[in-house]
Every structure is written in structure tokens, then in C-alpha cells.
Amino acid sequence: MEKKMIRKALRCFIAAALISVTAACMTAVCCAEDSSSSADAAAATQNVTVNKVSRLSVSRSGKAATLNWGQSAGADGYLVFAFVGSKWQLKTETTDFSFTLSDIPWDTSLFGVKAFKEENGIRYLSDMRTVSRSAPALGKVSGLYAAETKERSIKLSWNKLSNCDGYAVYLKYTEGYKEIAKTTANTYNVTGLEPSWRRHFVVRAYRKTSNGGYLYGAYSDQLRTATCPDTVSGLRSSKKSGTSITLVWNKLACTNYIVYQMMSDGKWHRIAKPVTNSYTVTGLNYNTNYKFVIRACKLDDYKKEHLGWLSNILTVKTDRNTIVVKNGITYVNGILIANKTYPLPASYNPGKLTDETYKAFIQMRNAAANDGYNLWICSGFRSYETQRYLYNNYCARDGKAAADTYSARPGHSEHQTGLAFDINYASSWFDNTAEARWIANNCWKYGFIVRYPKNKQNITGYKYESWHVRYLGKELAKKVYDSGLCLEEYLGITSKYSY
Numbered sequence: 001m002e003k004k005m006i007r008k009a010l011r012c013f014i015a016a017a018l019i020s021v022t023a024a025c026m027t028a029v030c031c032a033e034d035s036s037s038s039a040d041a042a043a044a045t046q047n048v049t050v051n052k053v054s055r056l057s058v059s060r061s062g063k064a065a066t067l068n069w070g071q072s073a074g075a076d077g078y079l080v081f082a083f084v085g086s087k088w089q090l091k092t093e094t095t096d097f098s099f100t101l102s103d104i105p106w107d108t109s110l111f112g113v114k115a116f117k118e119e120n121g122i123r124y125l126s127d128m129r130t131v132s133r134s135a136p137a138l139g140k141v142s143g144l145y146a147a148e149t150k151e152r153s154i155k156l157s158w159n160k161l162s163n164c165d166g167y168a169v170y171l172k173y174t175e176g177y178k179e180i181a182k183t184t185a186n187t188y189n190v191t192g193l194e195p196s197w198r199r200h201f202v203v204r205a206y207r208k209t210s211n212g213g214y215l216y217g218a219y220s221d222q223l224r225t226a227t228c229p230d231t232v233s234g235l236r237s238s239k240k241s242g243t244s245i246t247l248v249w250n251k252l253a254c255t256n257y258i259v260y261q262m263m264s265d266g267k268w269h270r271i272a273k274p275v276t277n278s279y280t281v282t283g284l285n286y287n288t289n290y291k292f293v294i295r296a297c298k299l300d301d302y303k304k305e306h307l308g309w310l311s312n313i314l315t316v317k318t319d320r321n322t323i324v325v326k327n328g329i330t331y332v333n334g335i336l337i338a339n340k341t342y343p344l345p346a347s348y349n350p351g352k353l354t355d356e357t358y359k360a361f362i363q364m365r366n367a368a369a370n371d372g373y374n375l376w377i378c379s380g381f382r383s384y385e386t387q388r389y390l391y392n393n394y395c396a397r398d399g400k401a402a403a404d405t406y407s408a409r410p411g412h413s414e415h416q417t418g419l420a421f422d423i424n425y426a427s428s429w430f431d432n433t434a435e436a437r438w439i440a441n442n443c444w445k446y447g448f449i450v451r452y453p454k455n456k457q458n459i460t461g462y463k464y465e466s467w468h469v470r471y472l473g474k475e476l477a478k479k480v481y482d483s484g485l486c487l488e489e490y491l492g493i494t495s496k497y498s499y
Ligand SMILES: [Zn+2]
Pocket: 379, 415, 421, 422, 426, 468
């Protein structure tokens, strides 16, 4: 019996010595329960009792646990344990009444402290006082969004979550969500995707357990995004005229295409979002270069655009106008023109406004009357001879240079065409009248245009004349009105004296 006691005490001493060594490196597993009961036995026999610590509390912060305990009377020190996996692990030996365990496994929630006392080189241990506290709950990942979408990849990003070891990323397939990656960062670039494809993702946080498993938090809200379409190729013009260009390009998988046109500000402007691989740009100028570029667009479930790369830049020149001179009269694309570049011969003399022009004026006059405005023609047809007389008088009065700004030289007056006339007052004070505004807004409906609009003096050769209208027919007048161009711009011609 005596021998057995000594052997037990010795074993306990060796174990205690081992504890001292291993406690220093904080890794080894100790047979704490065994040594404890041996010590108890030894203590009982030799009347050495070590009381349990008086109380024990623990607070958790992430993977750390701070233990606090009350002293055990007469104790020389304390051993701190954590229950890891399926056994107690000695974590430290201390003379203090508090210790913080760091980096303990997430699934470890049980902790213990034993007091010890040493007499004659033998260490006697108290029973273990235990306390339990789980790690903070693992939260739900929030703020999941697509930081960048490309043709074959989507970069996901989400809010960092404390109290986790990493994140698992899931991609939805027809059969459901599948984990595609684990990452410790709060971003993940999903690669190997197909272009122009709607994709749904969720992310959840995980913790590694002490036995190599995983504990998961709640799934994030679903992110529904899409990869970008491929780059549009083969942009070309399939058809064009003086005022329109038809663009075509190679079809590819996408929701729609976006057509950009280079504008006069030197920037690309979106002009259309066709769903087919063709688009006709209208209202263009004759004999003018235009630049276009296309990209494909995939809309995700939130109608957010995911854009492919820009196609090749296409430069197309609209067709030239056709200028035909017949019996000295100039027709540009079939339209009779009289301006500073293109004169009428002295012999051209319809004698009055053409019937069609006059009829159109009557319609316009009646419509204006319905709106409460009184329109009349104050100057209609003027022959070559009349214009020569007027112009020469203006030259004698104001000089040739001044006369040229407001009066046409003989042969260059639009009044000679029988297609143009002045309404109410041929004077700039008329510009600010309600009648002038009505004409500007409505004359196109009856086949007329305000021939010398504001801010076009350098092109038409005349300052703004709110009263002077030209008959073009309803169809063409609407096109010119809609284009916002003056007739010279619309037809791609000049208006400058060559003599
Ligand atoms: Zn006039």
C-alpha cells in the first residue's frame, strides 16, 4: 500500500513536471483528469487538500476567452484548461487570477481551472472548477454585390464579418446552389463563366472546427447579376443615302445593343438601343463623315446594364447631294434652290406664287386664325427686274456690303422662285411677336420652313428672318424641321457669292 502511494505520488510529480514543460509551449495534451484524481488520492492520504478556485467566470471575444477566478486559499498557482475536441487541454500555468486564452477553436466552449499546491517537491491539485461560454454567434453576410463584371468573370465583394475564419461562395445552377470557393478575403473573383449570362450568388461565413469541419452562418441575400456580352464585331454600313446610314454588325448573345455616334463635341453619345443587330441613323447631312461604335448589353434581373467592349469604330460618309442645273435653274436632290451660290436666270419668271405654295399658305393662314393669329403675305413673288431695282436702291443707300446682308442680288432672291414669301412684316421687330412664334412652331405642318433661322447666318448667308418662309411640301418640311438644320445644311450646299 505504502509503495503504491509513493509510486502514485511520483507519477504525479513526473506528470506535474511534464505539465510545467508543456505548459510553457502551450500545446501538449495533458491527462489532467487522471493526474487530478491521483493528486486527490495523494492529498487525501497525506492530508494535503487543495480547494477548488472559489469562482470562475469567462468572457468571450472572437476566438479569445478571458477567464477570471477567485483564489484558492494556500494555493501556489493555477492550471488553466480548455476542452478542445473531446479532451481537456492544459493551456497555461499561472500564479495570477486571470488569463486570456487566444485563438481557441470556435467550437470550444468549456474551460476549467485547477489550483495546485506543492509540498516536498510534490504537486497536489484541486478538483477542476469549470465554466462554459460559447463563441459569439456567427452572423449573416451582408452587402454582397458585383464589384466588377466581365465577359467571363464576376468579382464579388461583401461586408467583412467578425468572428469567422472565411467565407464560402455559392453559384446557382439549375439544380440549386453549389459551393464554388472558400476564401478568407471578403472578395472573390469568379472565373470560367460564359459571356452574357445571368448568374446568382450567395455567400456565407464559416468557422473551422477543432476536428477539421466547418460551421456556417446564415446565407447572404441573393445577388443576381450577369456577365458582360462578348465584343461586337463586324460593324459595317449596309445601306446609306445623303441623310441616312444603316448599320449592321454580327449578332451575339445579349439583351440589346447600344449604338454610339461621335458628336460635334468630340464625345460618343448613345443614340439608340436596338435589340436586333441593325440600326438606321436618320436626319444626317449630305456628304459628311459620321463615326459609330457599338457594344452589346446584358441586363441582369434588376435591369442593370452589363456592357461588352466597344466594337470597331466605323466611319461612313453620307452620299453627296445631286445637283442638277436645268435651263439655268439649280435643283439639289430635286429641290429648286435660289441662294447666294445658286442664282436663277433672269428669264425665270413664274409671275406669282405657285398655286401649291399659295394653297398651302391659305391652309396655314386658316390654322393660325383658329389659334387667334392673323397672317398675311406682305411680299410674295418678286421678279428678277424687281429685285435688281430693290437691290440697287439698297446699295445706293447703305453700300453694297451692308445691302448684301439683308437683300439678295438679282437672281439670288428666293422671292423669284414663287415658292417663298414674307409674312406680316419684313422687319426684325416681328421676331418677338406671337405670330412669329406661331410660324416658327407650326409652319412645317403646312409644308413651310423658316428659311433663314437664328444663328445660321454663316450658312444661309442671311441674318434671322422670322417672317420669310419657303415652301418645300409637307414631307420635306417636316424632315428639315425635325433635323434642326437650315436648308443649306440639310442639303449639304453653301450660300456664298462667287463674285
Ligand atoms: Zn423674304
